[in-house]
Amino acid sequence: KQEVTQIPAALSVPEGENLVLNCSFTDSAIYNLQWFRQDPGKGLTSLLLIQSSQREQTSGRLNASLDKSSGRSTLYIAASQPGDSATYLCAADNFNKFYFGSGTKLNVKP
Amino acid sequence: NAGVMQNPRHLVRRRGQEARLRCSPMKGHSHVYWYRQLPEEGLKFMVYLQKENIIDESGMPKERFSAEFPKEGPSILRIQQVVRGDSAAYFCASSPTSGTGGNRAFFGQGTRLTVV
Numbered sequence: 391k392q393e394v395t396q397i398p399a400a401l402s403v404p405e406g407e408n409l410v411l412n413c414s415f416t417d418s419a420i421y422n423l424q425w426f427r428q429d430p431g432k433g434l435t436s437l438l439l440i441q442s443s444q445r446e447q448t449s450g451r452l453n454a455s456l457d458k459s460s461g462r463s464t465l466y467i468a469a470s471q472p473g474d475s476a477t478y479l480c481a482a483d484n485f486n487k488f489y490f491g492s493g494t495k496l497n498v499k500p
Numbered sequence: 501n502a503g504v505m506q507n508p509r510h511l512v513r514r515r516g517q518e519a520r521l522r523c524s525p526m527k528g529h530s531h532v533y534w535y536r537q538l539p540e541e542g543l544k545f546m547v548y549l550q551k552e553n554i555i556d557e558s559g560m561p562k563e564r565f566s567a568e569f570p571k572e573g574p575s576i577l578r579i580q581q582v583v584r585g586d587s588a589a590y591f592c593a594s595s596p597t598s599g600t601g602g603n604r605a606f607f608g609q610g611t612r613l614t615v616v
Contacts (some may be wrong), residue, residue, distance in 0.1 A: 433609035435593065479542060486556050487533065492541035
């Protein structure tokens with residue numbers, strides 16, 4: 391059964407810092423890995439999707455990498471801003487269902 | 501395209517009552533997934549449905565929970581005789597093709613169920 395772990399559980403950084411969020415998964419037979427953002431009391435917003443055959447995806451200040459063999463993905467956020475404060479979830483897609491990590495709660499201080 | 505629509509956004513039920521959560525997928529999507537998020541936890545898969553079919557219900561509790569996705573109308577997640585432990589956020593996602601493989605899944609805003 392797929393297990394997804396995210397480290398750290400919480401992170402507080404000053405504005406402008408570059409930061410890395412980590413995600414690990416136990417079953418490498420995934421279709422893709424997706425990173426989501428969740429704001430308090432809100433739904434999920436898809437940030438980046440990495441197909442199993444890809445190594446990374448970029449969108450603006452966000453870059454996500456995927457290493458299937460080691461069961462790891464990282465989300466890199468460049469030049470963080472207070473508006474980036476949210477919980478970031480990674481989800482491994484094992485066909486027909488996502489397995490989510492518990493998230494990293496990010497606070498970017500002005 | 502209005503996105504995945506869930507209603508109600510907030511639902512309060514007394515113990516023993518029934519809760520009905522509705523999800524309208526994005527236009528053109530015929531595959532619906534329900535997830536539950538307990539406080540301070542990640543989302544857990546509950547059920548995957550296509551029109552008039554349950555494809556995978558491996559994450560559904562064996563009792564009191566049921567889901568449907570009729571030919572016409574929204575998908576419904578039904579919880580009978582609710583208990584305090586059912587209090588959670590319930591999210592619906594939709595995708596255009598079978599499985600989510602290769603496709604970005606779109607999530608609704610969720611229904612926050614509180615059982616008092």
